[in-house]
Amino acid sequence: MSKNILVKAIDVTKNYGHFCALDKVSLEVTRGEVCCIIGPSGSGKSTLLRCINLLERMDGGGIWVNDELVGYRREGDNLYQISDVEISRQRRRIGMVFQRFNLFPHMTALENVIEGPVHVLGEQVKDAEERGRTLLERVGLAEKANHYPSELSGGQQQRVAIARAMGMRPNLILFDEPTSALDPELVSEVLDVMKDLAASGMTMIVVTHELGFARNVANTVAFMEAGKMVEFGLASEVLSAPKSARTAEFIKAVHS
Amino acid sequence: MTTATTALPIAVDQQYEIAHLKLVPKRHVGRMIAATVVLALLAALVRAFSVGQIEWSYVSQFLFSPAILAGLYNTLVMTVAAMTLGIVLGVVIAIMRISGNPVLSSIAIGYVWVFRGAPALLQLMLWFNLALIFPTMGIPGLFEFRTVDIMTPFVAAVLGLGISQGAYTSEVVRSGLLSVDSGQYEAARTIGMTQMKMLRRIVLPQAMRVMVPPIGNEVIGMVKLTSLASVIQYSEILHNAQIIYFANTRVLELLLVASFWYLFVVSLLSVGQHYIERYFGRGSKSIRSAV
Numbered sequence: 163m164s165k166n167i168l169v170k171a172i173d174v175t176k177n178y179g180h181f182c183a184l185d186k187v188s189l190e191v192t193r194g195e196v197c198c199i200i201g202p203s204g205s206g207k208s209t210l211l212r213c214i215n216l217l218e219r220m221d222g223g224g225i226w227v228n229d230e231l232v233g234y235r236r237e238g239d240n241l242y243q244i245s246d247v248e249i250s251r252q253r254r255r256i257g258m259v260f261q262r263f264n265l266f267p268h269m270t271a272l273e274n275v276i277e278g279p280v281h282v283l284g285e286q287v288k289d290a291e292e293r294g295r296t297l298l299e300r301v302g303l304a305e306k307a308n309h310y311p312s313e314l315s316g317g318q319q320q321r322v323a324i325a326r327a328m329g330m331r332p333n334l335i336l337f338d339e340p341t342s343a344l345d346p347e348l349v350s351e352v353l354d355v356m357k358d359l360a361a362s363g364m365t366m367i368v369v370t371h372e373l374g375f376a377r378n379v380a381n382t383v384a385f386m387e388a389g390k391m392v393e394f395g396l397a398s399e400v401l402s403a404p405k406s407a408r409t410a411e412f413i414k415a416v417h418s
Numbered sequence: 419m420t421t422a423t424t425a426l427p428i429a430v431d432q433q434y435e436i437a438h439l440k441l442v443p444k445r446h447v448g449r450m451i452a453a454t455v456v457l458a459l460l461a462a463l464v465r466a467f468s469v470g471q472i473e474w475s476y477v478s479q480f481l482f483s484p485a486i487l488a489g490l491y492n493t494l495v496m497t498v499a500a501m502t503l504g505i506v507l508g509v510v511i512a513i514m515r516i517s518g519n520p521v522l523s524s525i526a527i528g529y530v531w532v533f534r535g536a537p538a539l540l541q542l543m544l545w546f547n548l549a550l551i552f553p554t555m556g557i558p559g560l561f562e563f564r565t566v567d568i569m570t571p572f573v574a575a576v577l578g579l580g581i582s583q584g585a586y587t588s589e590v591v592r593s594g595l596l597s598v599d600s601g602q603y604e605a606a607r608t609i610g611m612t613q614m615k616m617l618r619r620i621v622l623p624q625a626m627r628v629m630v631p632p633i634g635n636e637v638i639g640m641v642k643l644t645s646l647a648s649v650i651q652y653s654e655i656l657h658n659a660q661i662i663y664f665a666n667t668r669v670l671e672l673l674l675v676a677s678f679w680y681l682f683v684v685s686l687l688s689v690g691q692h693y694i695e696r697y698f699g700r701g702s703k704s705i706r707s708a709v
């Protein structure tokens with residue numbers, strides 16, 4: 163595998179009972195690049211993200227992050243499921259930002275950001291706090307450090323969630339429709355933070371309906387439908403000159 | 419209509435002019451009658467007690483007597499011990515129940531079924547009389563002791579009360595765990611927390627908000643439930659009051675002394691519960707505005 167590939171998903175398959183949510187989906191993300199996943203609701207975009215950080219176990223195929231097989235250990239001709247502790251270790255370097263923020267409501271913004279560094283990575287509280295404040299400053303929320311999530315707007319909560327993900331010093335951050343739960347006027351403040359993050363060289367996989375963001379920021383775009391990867395390629399090509407008629411239709415529908 | 423806004427003018431005819439009318443408050447006749455009746459009954463009750471054959475001097479004499487205070491102390495010790503055991507078991511059983519491991523969750527269901535199914539008094543007596551079926555206990559070859567030596571009234575009462583309490587508390591803990599949004603579990607996992615750390619740092623603190631009121635209720639219930647231990651000769655407050663009135667025949671006076679102390683302890687606990695609720699409600703809007 164090329165040294166610059168950070169995420170490689172090959173033929174990932176996921177079934178819920180008889181329903182096939184992911185059907186041999188493949189994807190590749192280069193280090194430092196942004197990949198946007200678009201597609202209609204129910205097409206398996208969230209499921210793919212959740213397989214990457216092991217919130218779901220795939221039924222077939224494989225995902226490698228940083229050349230490490232996710233969820234399994236290979237020994238000779240056998241694949242062993244790794245232990246829960248090993249899974250936790252693999253997840254540490256993969257941040258995730260959810261549609262509904264999922265901040266810890268009993269902790270302040272700063273406490274949310276330092277929770278992982280202190281209680282998972284074992285950093286000193288003082289160091290973590292200092293870095294946590296820097297991260298909050300970076301997402302424009304330095305003065306909200308001691309506010310509880312319930313005292314923040316949706317856009318502010320999502321920016322704290324991004325700072326929380328960055329607190330773990332991830333190699334990769336997954337975004338699952340990060341702006342879909344926001345009031346329209348709050349969308350841009352979150353997208354701006356994500357843009358900065360991309361510019362700083364963070365590798366990101368972003369499920370989004372914001373095609374403008376995809377056009378401006380993404381290096382590659384994947385279009386999924388009904389559990390299949392319909393089209394995957396350079397952002398400019400997929401968005402401006404899609405090869406598949408379904409992709410073209412979807413892009414047109416989102417724009418109108 | 420001289421407003422600076424661009425709102426449409428609203429016509430105000432005479433029939434809509436009510437600012438000059440006099441406001442007559444609503445009369446609560448029913449409420450007044452009810453209050454009068456209740457107050458009269460209360461006065462009759464107070465009078466009955468004051469003219470009844472109660473020697474109030476005995477009440478005040480025994481209120482702070484060493485035997486009563488020692489009983490009070492034992493009641494508190496038993497409450498803390500039994501409730502601690504109950505909460506620990508409750509958390510363990512609740513986590514076993516939702517663990518997804520069929521063996522563990524079956525054991526948890528069986529535990530709740532058995533220990534919620536028999537009266538606490540009966541369970542207490544079972545533990546106390548355990549020596550009848552297991553004269554000795556221990557690990558053969560390693561250590562062994564006579565059951566009567568360790569199954570003191572204290573130990574039997576802690577086990578009987580704590581284990582049956584654990585069955586109830588586990589249901590409280592389980593409802594608390596279920597009240598935490600699945601997104602919280604996922605967020606905790608994505609920052610690499612292990613199962614135990616997630617429960618301890620993220621899930622339980624949030625579940626506490628739901629759990630504290632019913633557990634407070636259970637602690638208060640336990641204060642009074644410890645009186646069952648008098649049956650197996652544990653020297654809690656009711657037991658000691660009984661010993662005194664067996665000697666001096668001042669039954670009602672001593673029962674009043676015990677009642678006073680129960681009421682006192684329960685009142686203190688209610689105040690404490692308020693502060694604990696406020697602590698675990700931090701970050702939550704509804705509690706905040708209520709304080």
Ligand SMILES: Nc1ncnc2c1ncn2[C@@H]1O[C@H](COP(=O)(O)OP(=O)(O)O)[C@@H](O)[C@H]1O
Pocket residue numbers: 178181183201202203204205206207208209210
């Ligand atoms: N836990 C689950 N059990 C059963 N079906 C599920 C589950 N999670 C997702 N699905 C189904 O899988 C499909 C893909 O879901 P998802 O990945 O959330 O779609 P998207 O994020 O693209 O909207 C949907 O049809 C959904 O109903």
Ligand SMILES: [Mg+2]
Pocket residue numbers: 207208209338339
């Ligand atoms: Mg989704």
